[in-house]
Amino acid sequence: MKKPHGRHLASPTLLCLAIAAAFPLHAAAQEAAQAEAKAAPGQLETVIVTAQRRAENIKDVPMSITTLKGEKLDTLVAGGQDIRFLSSRAPSLSVESDYGRSFPRFYIRGQGNTDFDLNASQPVGLVVDDIVQESPMLKGFPVFDVDQVEVLRGPQGTLFGRNSPAGVIKFDSVKPQFKTEGYATVGVGNYGAKNAEGAYNVPLSDTVALRVSLQSQNRDDRVHNARPTGTHDFEGYKDNAGRIQLLVQPNKQFSALFNLHARDLDNNATLFRANIIKKGTNELVDGFDYGSYPTDGINKQTLKTKGGSMRLRWNLDGLTLHSITGYEKAEFYSRADVDGGYGAVYAQPMGPGFIPFVVETADLLPNHKQITQEFRAESNIAGPLQWIGGLFYFKEDIQIDSISFDSLAPGNPQSPFYATQTQNAKSWAAFGSLNYTVSEQLKLRGGVRYTKDTKDFSAKRVEATTAGPFLVNKDSNNVSWDASGTYALAADTNLFARVATGYRAPSIQGRLNGLADRPSVANAEKALSYEAGVKQDLFDKRARLSASVYQYRVKDKQLTAGSGVINMNQLINADKVTGQGAELDFQAILSDSLRMTLGGSYNETEIKDSKLFVQQCGNFANTGGVAGCTVTNAAGPFPGTVLINGNPLPRAPKWQGNFTLRYSVPLANGEFYALTDWAYRSTYNMFLYEAKEYKAKSMLEGGLRVGYKWADSKYEVAAFARNLTDRVQVVGAIDFDNLTGILNEPRTIGAQFKINF
Secondary structure, eight states: OOOOTTOOOOOOSHHHHHHHHSSSOOHHHHHHHTSOOOOOTTSOOOOEEOTTSSOEEGGGSSSOEEEEOHHHHHHHTTTOOOGGGGTTSSTTEEEEOSSSSSSOEEEETTBOOOOOSTTOOOSEEEEETTEEOOSGGGTTOOOOSEEEEEEEESOOTTTTOSSOSSEEEEEEEOOOOSSOEEEEEEEEEGGGEEEEEEEEEEESSSSEEEEEEEEEEEEOOOEEOOSSSSOOEESOEEEEEEEEEEEEEEETTEEEEEEEEEEEEEEOOOOOBTTOBOTTSSSBOTTOOTTBOOOSSOOEEEEEEEEEEEEEEEEETTEEEEEEEEEEEEEEEEEEETTOSEEETTEEEEESSOOOSOOEEEEEEEEEEEEEEEEEEEEOSOSSEEEEEEEEEEEEEEEEEEEEEOTTSTTOOEEEEEEEEEEEEEEEEEEEEEEEEOSSSEEEEEEEEEEEEEEEEEEEEESSSOEEEEEEEEEEEEEEEEEEEEEEEETTEEEEEEEEEEEEOOEEEOOOBTTBOSOEEEOOEEEEEEEEEEEEEETTTTEEEEEEEEEEEEEEEEEEEEOSSSSOEEEEEEEEEEEEEEEEEEEEEOSSSEEEEEEEEEEEEEEEOTTOEEEOOTHHHHHTTTTOOOBOSOBOSSTTEEEOTTOOOTTOOSEEEEEEEEEEEEETTEEEEEEEEEEEEOOEESSSSOBSTTEEOOEEEEEEEEEEEETTTTEEEEEEEESTTOOOOEEEEEOSSSOEEEEOOOOEEEEEEEEEO
């Protein structure tokens, strides 16, 4: 979220120019780079990032990076949006979910994971306040009182480690300061939305500072079930989160930052809507009513997370030491009517449309614990050679239960059939990176990381006859590396090139069923990527351009295939997947009243495995063709299978774009402003195979924020709208029973009041 009044990015003063020239920065320079200072009148602020674990001018970092902060974040989350608001807001970035406000799935340059199992891994790393968030249940923490979001594209295996071959999304909270300040925001909107957020920063002494940040997002139900059975009202939520940070800094040589955070989410699982896709097309059926959801199932979702971290830093002569300790815990319960309707062909009445069988299930994460520890040392003296080295340890213990319910019996009792899986994962790594200033124009970087992973997995199915436990022990190791360089073509123009590798640890899944009593395993995948680009300040720093081209290859790419006939996934490895594309980030001050940002990307991905096939949608077999999908790929070697060689990766749009325009003018003793933002993505396949019904339509969504600030921006009032055009369409689907779709959010409107102090 936007920082309290008075906090801005560091500016291009003489001090910051000196900082930018020091490559890379030592500890004192890092603090100076993040010091508060306003940009020169009519110039863009200097963007400082920590993508390479040091504070640097974004122009000097040889990789593709997009940042979001301040008013732009305020605008995007104004209506209570969850972390999916980031989708298409940076080039090549997509975010979606089959679980609603929990379990977001991230994609960068087409690489992601459509797996809905609670043990799913992703090729996009998420790092919050220097702590990796490994479990999908940790990745949806609300975005509030955040200083900056950094989207790092391309493999990040050297400095951020495993499970980041596509990139990393990095969140940095506003840290405690030695001054009293804060802010409070309240907002209301349609569907009974009530949102509140605030932060209070206070120095407790000359050496201790405290910052408390809180957020509460609430909305009433907006979808109704008129039938006598099942849950009757849906899509309301109560999402509360908080963060407490304590900074202890007794002297310039030592500092300790403690962080406690928690989230409590009570809402509905995603609504799976049966037969809403018109057969043979990707259109909604005629007469579709968003506010109606006839069902006989129960829908409920709760998520509780909590965690803490301790970040210690010692500034010694020539050396800075870091110790970063993290602990995260999650509890999750999600229950939904997966068949998306009521009744069945054998239990009339049924609807809407054809319901081949009843499916009501729940996924639970009753036990989860993650511990991380990093020790890092870095040089902090001026000179052409700088270095970073460290050790990293990760440990995660989880239990996942999958249960089912009888929707046709009174009270929807739990069935006696369930599956359970446990996993104990450990990983450790050693890494190092060198930066060398060859000349004033040329600066080179390189790094290497060794990773060792171990997973002990067990899965069991309990029915009339118990199956299992089935044990899987999977070990792997990997060496990741990167090499890059920056060449200053002119004082305001840098060219960069980068070669990098990435690694995704083996994945295991154990959602057992009587038809498939064995865990599913995918071997490790390894990525090699090339990229080159230019970063340039234009028109006396009134505009900034970043453009890049890239190409990558992933061997043994981990993919998730649907079972075709039952509610399960199968992990598979493709021999190779390739990707290539181009990305653009542009910002400009057009006039004293107008500011603009423009971003875009082209991503072309291809699965290259001539022998790889998957089961097609189960709609045809399960419904006797009544609700069958229209597959456009060639048939596979067995009935009901499809060849996917040559297909793009699922949920990977070729084209994405984003645009913002801000107009402001002095009015009375304040400022009137209007800001519009738009995001576009082209069509994509929802699954590994291609079918007419499961090819998402292109989407253009826009927002508007109109407001007034006064008293030197101490007070602000604003009205907003998200999804201005109110376009509702299918963005995801379930393909094993009927033409079941998942929809995007309809239009939200509201108003906010904010005070900075």
